[in-house]
Amino acid sequence: MGVKRIYRKLKPTSRCVMGKMYSVSMTSGSCDCTEADFECDYGYERRTDGRCNPAFWFHPASVSRSCTTGMTFLNSTGYRKVVSNNCTAGVIAEYTARRQQCPAQAPRGLHLVTSEASLTATVGTNVTFLVFLEEGAGARTSITVDFGDGHALTYSNVSSMEDGIKHIYKSVGIYRVSAVAENSLGSETTMLYLHVTCQLEHIHLSAPFVALKNKEVNLTAVLWPSQVGTVTYIWWIGNNTEPAITLEGSVACTFSKEGINTVTVQVSAGNSILQDRKTIAVHEYFRSHLLAFSSNLDEHNPDVPEWRLDVSRVIKNSMIQATGIREDQLLVSVLPGLPTAAEVFLLLDKLITEGRPEKSSAHLDQLSEVLLNALNQNLVQFTLRPGVQVTVYAAHLSAAPLVDTSENHSGSAMLMLLSVVVAGLAVFVVYKFKRSQASTSMRRCRTKKNKN
CATH class of the missing domain: 3.30.70 (Alpha-Beta Plaits)
Structure with missing residues (x-):
């Protein structure tokens, strides 16, 4: 195990036995290291020629990827000394791992997440972003984070962002948050889409109290506050067993039978779901x-x-x-x-x-x-x-029709309208006629006075 010991041996012809208190003088020292004192390092395997070469699944360059530019790391030669081996000198310098400077690398493996690992946030609250870089996290690699709302921050290196980056969004919306890592060898970009919402407090379903049979009816869900972020509307109309799901706050529907119909809308915003219900009386006239x-x-x-x-x-x-x-x-x-x-x-x-x-x-x-x-x-x-x-x-x-807007049912309404128009014209004609007569009489009177 890399150690040599020299001790005295009794002569073959000697018949005596040394006592317990008798010590045999002995010397020991380290051996020079040879290839036999080393085994293959992690990721290497011994080939038929006795040399240790990288295994098919191992890439020696990957060892330095976690190394920060400007620092040093131990670069394996493919060998390591056998455990408890005490050899020295010899080939030890050739087989022992060498300390080297971490190579400069282009940024690679950039990750951007929130501290809560969530893609939603509440308006007006602190959002903490975390940035990780697998390779190229050197002192000369800058990180720029764009929050998507017109604000951005630039950091000189990744180590200055270890506690995260805090930001407050003041408006509801979906924001494209991006991070860019850049140095002289290249750049890397990543992004996420953050949904900023506020608490939905109340909803109101706006629907007509009475609707015409087989005529389109508009249903509208009104939210308080009006802007709460991404919203899903779930509509239960009449006796339908399956709801209609929309991203818009209004839908149109028709009712084919007279009677009372119930309409329910559920609004899903963030972690809350609110609903409102209305009844619509459907009649043909x-x-x-x-x-x-x-x-x-x-x-x-x-x-x-x-x-x-x-x-x-x-x-x-x-x-x-x-x-x-x-x-x-x-x-x-x-x-x-x-x-x-x-x-x-x-x-x-x-x-x-x-x-x-x-x-x-x-x-x-x-x-x-x-x-x-x-x-x-x-x-x-x-x-x-x-x-x-x-x-x-x-x-x-009301502008609501008596029955529907077809010609068969609008006769009385048209007749009333024509009657009003004719009456108005008659009043205007009579007024103009009387004005004309009055003007003629005044001219005659003036003519008689002039003659006199």
């Missing part, structure tokens, strides 16, 4: 009118769905008492926002119009006339609370 209220109602309007629902019931009962219209022929919906407004829907009496569509227009005209007369005479009133009396007015006729 209806007429609607917008309603206004005395200004004192706005003072007591908290603009919450529960309040609007309660007031809608109160308005409906007041209309039934003032007009005598049946409960199943009236629907009232108080609209969100201020000033307070509402919409009333007049529905057909199936016992009168069933199987006779030609009577639908006349029947709805009759209901509208009764309702508008009551509104114009301030007969529709209700008590919101003791001492607060609210009057309901007719704002204006």
Whole structure:
């Protein structure tokens, strides 16, 4: 094992035995190292010629890749001394690993991650980015991090970023964050896409209270706050067993049957999911009118769905008492926002119009006339609370069609429009005619005075 020992040996003819206290003088020293004192180093294997060469799976150059430029490392010769071997000199200098300077390398293996290993962050909070470089992390390798929001930082080397890079995003969005490592031998770029979101607080599903059968209806989900980041909308419409999933906050749908349909929208933003639900009454024929209220109602309007629902019931009962219209022929919906407004829907009496569509227009005209007369005479009133009396007015006729927009059902509306136009023209002609007569009379009077 690399050590030689010299000791005294008894003569072959000697018959005596040395006692326990007798010591044989002995000398020892190290041997010169030979190839036999070395074995193949890690990653090397001995070939048939007795030499240690790299194995097929081992690349000697990879040992220096983790080495930082400007530092040193032990470069293996392919051999290492056998454990407990104490040889010296000889071939030891040839077979022992040599300390060498780390070679300069181009940046390679650049990694950019967040400290939480997440691709989402909340607006207004610190985000810590970590940068790792497998090769070329020398003193002359600079790192530039672009946060994607117009801000960027440059560091002289990787070691100055060991604690991470902190940044705060002030706006919601998807940001392209990139890191560039660069030195005289080359450069390396990596990037990630960070989703910056804020907490979704509330959603409101905007949908018509009443819809026409087989006519397209627009549904819109309104978010608070309006910008929360990447959002997924999940729509459950009617009796559909599978939802419609969109990235937009509005969809269009149609209902092929009359009746009450429920529409639910779920909004997924970040780690939260909120939902809102509305019911839509689908009818083949209806007429609607917008309603206004005395200004004192706005003072007591908290603009919450529960309040609007309660007031809608109160308005409906007041209309039934003032007009005598049946409960199943009236629907009232108080609209969100201020000033307070509402919409009333007049529905057909199936016992009168069933199987006779030609009577639908006349029947709805009759209901509208009764309702508008009551509104114009301030007969529709209700008590919101003791001492607060609210009057309901007719704002204006809704643009909603009586049935649909085809020619068969728009005759009465066109006739009313033509009547208004003709009446206006008649008034204008009479006015011009009277002006003309007055002017002629004035000229005659002036002529007579001049003659006199």
